[in-house]
Every structure is written in structure tokens, then in C-alpha cells.
Amino acid sequence: LTIREQVAALYQLQEIDGRIARAEREIVGLDAGERERQKAEALERELEALRQRLHANEREMLDAELEMKSLEAKRKEYEDKMYGGLIRNPKELQDFQREVEEDLKPRIDKIETKILQLMEEIEEQRAASAAANQAAQEARAELARVSSAYQAAGAGLAQELEELRSRRQQQVGATPADLLRRYEELRSKKGGAAVVQVSQDGLCSGCRIALPADQARAVKREEKIFACESCGRILHWAGPLGD
Ligand SMILES: [Zn+2]
Secondary structure (H helix, E strand, O other), X not given: OOHHHHHHHHHHHXXXXXXXXXXXXXXXXXXXOHHHHHHHHHHXXXXXXXXXXXXXXXXXHHHHHHHHHHHHHHHHHHHHHHHOOXXXXXXXXXXXXXXXXXXXXXXXXXXXXXXXXXXXXHHHHHHHHHHHHHHHHHHHHHHHHHHHHHHHHHHHHHHHHHHHHHHHHHHHHOOOHHHXXXXXXXXXXXXXXXXXXXOOOOEEOOOOOEOOHHHHXXXXXXXXXXXXXXXXXXXXXXXXXXX
């Protein structure tokens, strides 16, 4: 390889390295949907809590309705006895009446009030559960959308990186070891730009300082590898070669 070819190959390697670094930054910066996941999970927990309160009330309602039925049956039984003409003893009749008025009726009133209250609560809780379920479903759908976009972007970048790394391997294989070492060292010190072009008016594009005219001409001939005297970067002539 001529010096010109070596430096040009190094410049290409640097381009590949720049693209690798960019793809790696993009992968790190991808939105994995953590915010959407947290939101969906919070809504799921809210929905679950609402459902549990609703089910507790529904169970309480069943118990209250059963109790109501049994109290009503008892009242009917007493009334049938009282008004069926079977009881002739006035004292016994009075006892039944007192039992109905002082025990059964207040208990029935109380359970009726409770049932009405539960009905109201259950209605509200069903509406709240339906709304929470809707919100949780929307959050899950949004999470699925973000997750699949994340996976697609991640897969695309992973493939791009794989290709770039294999190109890098080829490029590295074609570069002399001492030049590669120098490149790596410069690259880490100079923020990724180890090889820089010399502009046609003789400026180092790394530090924007003009090279001495004789050096600029020498770089153009590229008989050896030159470094910029002010920034130390390897210089590469990219313009036309004619004198
Ligand atoms: Zn320079």
C-alpha cells in the first residue's frame, strides 16, 4: 500500500468508527417504554383495587339479600299466624305483635337501608371499574406500541452495528499495526478525529491552523505520514493531486 492509500484507509476506518459510536449512542438513547410500563402497571393496580372493593360489596349485597329474605319469611309466618285465626290467646297474639313491631320491622328497615346504600355504591363502583379498565387497556396498547417500536429500532441498530463491525474488522486487517496503534491513541485523545483532511488552501481541518506552505505541498505528495504540528493529528490530502 502506498502512503496515500494507507492514510485514505485510515480515514475510512475513522468514518466507520464514527458511525459505530453514533449507533451505540442511539441504542443507549432508545426509549424502552419505561414510563409507559409504569403508567400501565399503576392503572392495573388501581383497577384491581377497584374490582376487589366492588366484589366485597357484591358479596355483602348477597348476604344482605339473603338476610332480607329470611326476615321477610319470618314476618310472613308471624302474620299468617296472627291473622289466620289460629291463635286465640290474646297474650300470645300480643307477643307475636310485639315481636313483629319491635324486632322484625326495625331489622327489616335497617337491612333495606343497607341494600339501597350498597346498590348505590355498587353502581358507582361498576362505572369506575369500567372506566379504569378502559384506561388500563389504552395504557397497555400504548406500551405495546412503544415496546414494538423500541424492539424494531433496536434490531435495526444491532444489525447496522454488526455490519459496521465486520467492515471495521476488514479495514483493520488492511492497516499496518503501528499505524493502527497511532490512530487508536490519537482517536481517544482527540475526540474521535485522528485523521483530518487538509483543505485546498492548506488548513488543518482538525484545528483550523494553516500549515507551512512547504509542508502542505509535502502532505499533498504524501511520501510519508505527516502530523499537524499544532494539533498532532494525521494529515490527509483529499483535494486534487495536480500541481
Ligand atoms: Zn491541526
